[in-house]
Amino acid sequence: GIQVEQSPPDLILQEGANSTLRCNFSDSVNNLQWFHQNPWGQLINLFYIPSGTKQNGRLSATTVATERYSLLYISSSQTTDSGVYFCAVEATDSWGKLQFGAGTQVVVTP
Amino acid sequence: AAGVIQSPRHLIKEKRETATLKCYPIPRHDTVYWYQQGPGQDPQFLISFYEKMQSDKGSIPDRFSAQQFSDYHSELNMSSLELGDSALYFCASSEDRLQETQYFGPGTRLLVL
Numbered sequence: 001g002i003q004v005e006q007s008p009p010d011l012i013l014q015e016g017a018n019s020t021l022r023c024n025f026s027d028s029v030n031n032l033q034w035f036h037q038n039p040w041g042q043l044i045n046l047f048y049i050p051s052g053t054k055q056n057g058r059l060s061a062t063t064v065a066t067e068r069y070s071l072l073y074i075s076s077s078q079t080t081d082s083g084v085y086f087c088a089v090e091a092t093d094s095w096g097k098l099q100f101g102a103g104t105q106v107v108v109t110p
Numbered sequence: 111a112a113g114v115i116q117s118p119r120h121l122i123k124e125k126r127e128t129a130t131l132k133c134y135p136i137p138r139h140d141t142v143y144w145y146q147q148g149p150g151q152d153p154q155f156l157i158s159f160y161e162k163m164q165s166d167k168g169s170i171p172d173r174f175s176a177q178q179f180s181d182y183h184s185e186l187n188m189s190s191l192e193l194g195d196s197a198l199y200f201c202a203s204s205e206d207r208l209q210e211t212q213y214f215g216p217g218t219r220l221l222v223l
Contacts, residue, residue: 041198041217048211086152096141097166098212100152
């Protein structure tokens, strides 16, 4: 099956700092989503981005499908950005099944 | 905006008991997915339904079964519960089963004692 690798596994940021999270995948995809899992366990959809670039407030994402990677940018981080960020992909033969990466644990300190 | 509803939010069961988790998708969403997230792990796909028919199956134990009803809500039935079934169970829905955003519910936290 498709492999999804996220880096770095852990990230500690000071409030106000910027950061980049990376997601590499091993095969062509129909779908790529970025999620934020908050400390209460809720999975919040950030972006649906199988290709191209999107921005939503302080967050933006870019997927280069031909090179099989996606980047999530967090700018001016806030303590509420803490949590685990997951990249999940739907392989072209998977009909909706999302394969998640192991996640990046982000801690933003005041 | 309406979101995916899951019930119950928390559930405590004894080993060998049975549990039923319910999921109500976003209105007009016809596809439902179930995922299991163990402690410290990423969510793992269990099963999906499109237009009330099973669409895809992942690593779902034979002790688990699921279905989607005529009103598109779905239920995950878990029998002969084991300690290892303790996890966060997510339901997600999408407007179609192909190349669509999956919206996740708040999850049901199951603890098996």
